[in-house]
Amino acid sequence: MMHSKFNFPILLGNLALGLAALGSATAYAENVKIGLLADMSGVYADVSGKGEIVAANLAIADFLKKTPGWKVELLTGDHQNKPDIASSRARQWIDVDHVDMVMNGANSATGLAIAKVAAQKKVIDFDTGSATTRLTNEDCTPYTVQYVYDTYMLSIDTVRALVARGKKSWFFITADYAFGHSLQASASEAIKKDGGSVKGSVRHPINSSDFSSYILQAQSSGANAIGLANAGGDAINAIKAAHDFGLTKKQSLVGLLLFINDIHSLTLPVAQGMYLTTAWYWDMNDKTRAFAKRYFAQMQKMPNMAQAGTYSAITTYLNAVKSAGTKNSDKVMAVLHKTTINDLFTANGSIRKDGKMLHQAYLMQVKSPAESKYPWDYYKVVETLPRDQVAIPLSESTCPLVTKS
Template sequence: MRQFNRVARAGALCAALAAGAAQAAPDKVVIGDIDDMSGPYGDVIGAGGVEAIRMAIADFGGSVLGKPIDVLTADHQNKPDIGQQKFREWADTQGMTMTLGGSNTGVSLAMSAAAKEKKIPFFAIGAAGAQLTGKACNPYTIHYGYDTKALANGTAKTIVAEGGKSWFFITADYAFGKQLEADASDIVKAGGGSVVGDVRVPLGTSDFSSYLLQAQGSGAQVLGLSNAGADFSNSLKAASEFGLTKSMKPAALLVFLTDIRSVGLETAQGLILTDGWYWDLDDRTRAFAKRFYDKVKREPTMPQAAFYSATLTYLSAVKAAGTTDGDKVMDELHKMTINDAFTQNGTIRPDGLLLHDMYIMQVKTPAESKGEWDYYKLVKTMTGEEAYGKLSDSACPLVQK
């Protein structure tokens, strides 16, 4: 009985501490950043994303509704259970009011489920899976930056139009890679092309030789790289070393600025890619990039710029709502038109998708590049609807048909 009483008292103490944390939450705004800090996507957002959050907080004035703003960071290690557990932990014990991050689609789906459970806004950035605002949508998740549909509508459609009709995919073997391949395959087939084969590759693979031999044996015109981060860099480097890029056109379905830096312009030149933001796009993006560079000593990636924008957007919604209550903040987010260093005239649709322009880019040759980070030239600007499709076509059950 004494042991039972001790357990009961301990349980009551834990409940009281949790309740105390929850009661303390209204006294501050707490932004959580749960992201890949050390794995294959670590360079894409990582520490630079944390700096972007802090830049946005400083630009907003350092507080909102008279409350201080705290930032929590964690590495999810590309494991959905870790990302979801950390989300719930911070919601229960740290008074978290908003979360950014993901990078990995599987992790983001798990965190999105936690966001629904805790009624806390979650900005999924870096994760591409379109199911986040499709069948898996919920009222508390905002997909901010890009998704697999936009990537396919940009890169795959452009390459098919140029004559790349037969494709072989090297695909990251988890939710993101599979959906990216599926969306690109739909575009290829709709354009009169065909998919002659594919191979699934574990996340974090360093040796792509056996997979490239399969691609080479397929006789396909296009090598569809349905991966990202270090996996993309390693696969493209290996394809170049194999001489495969001379007989097959590589299709870079998701590429970041840091990836191009990793492989070098000599290898990456001529690649067609789709991006949601580029540091040298216009005066607005260059001004933000200069400030970021002064702090981080490199140009920002598209998701890092999105971290800045999402933080500002969230704080603006809190100010407009007069509260950090998740439902009221989400209502304000859906009313907003977003104009900042990341996007112009951006809106958040009922399915949670940030609708904004997307850009088809081509990687410059070494001779065309004028500096260390001068990598892209603009091929075409796609409207948000052209890139993401119509809201009426969304598979999200929140969308009234």
């Protein structure tokens, strides 16, 4: 009897400690902080910015409906397309605010800066806006996932399809930073491999307003395809100038990174006939249209591939945390590498060891006004690009995480 009385408080104490530890672990896994940096006020604000925040909040709301009791907090900021601001804010979020995952929307330079900080701090980094292949090649990390597109997808598949259709000579108008350089280099290599030629190129600073001299150089090159290795407001200004100078009457204009927002701003009479590659389009199926309807209700515009990718990336991350039962970055990454992603963004998506998310893409041509049947009906599919063709083969990878055979 005394033996029983002596041990009973100890047993209760051990049980209480065990329950407290379990409760602590559960609370830790159920309170998630995500930090999203994007261009909120600059040249990429329309294709990134508030739209990515809306998409992120839709993803969080949908996850919480299925997972009651969890708390997910979204921190947002403007990186202003400046790497120093991006890295400083990411470091603050990680060190002071204790975010569990960081995200970059728009701009390769800021994406590389955020990835470096995240790797140092061993925090997962989802990138839905960088195009540079450095993220999954020489600058790959165990914690970075490049989710939506890269210059390989945007350039190589686009130019190969067009070279096969007779567009064999090219001239490039290129944004003068990491993204533009990478885009032009990838495209040029593919053109030459497929028997085409590059007549020349010209570089411009980010956020340029006057493209007249660049368009005149492109016209005088005699190339039958003009590749725009830029994005956002720069791409829009370049296309407007090309239209004003009548370039598109004799030469095909190819947007190597165009968003549906850009086409909407340009209007179909200006953009019609252009070629582009996209990872996602709002009018593909019932899932994409349902998401687009919810997004449109808040933004009064249709989502682009980066914004849909942001929804998918956050959903994928939160599901991985739930599956892992912890926010530990290494354990969550292990789950992510085993995950098959089936959602409104992709079918049978997967994350490779180099951090590249594999998914399908589409070569599109912009419709003419006569072909468009309803608002935002802008694209027609020229070719569907399978997932194994839209990423650098691992055999060609320079990522240290990839084991060479």
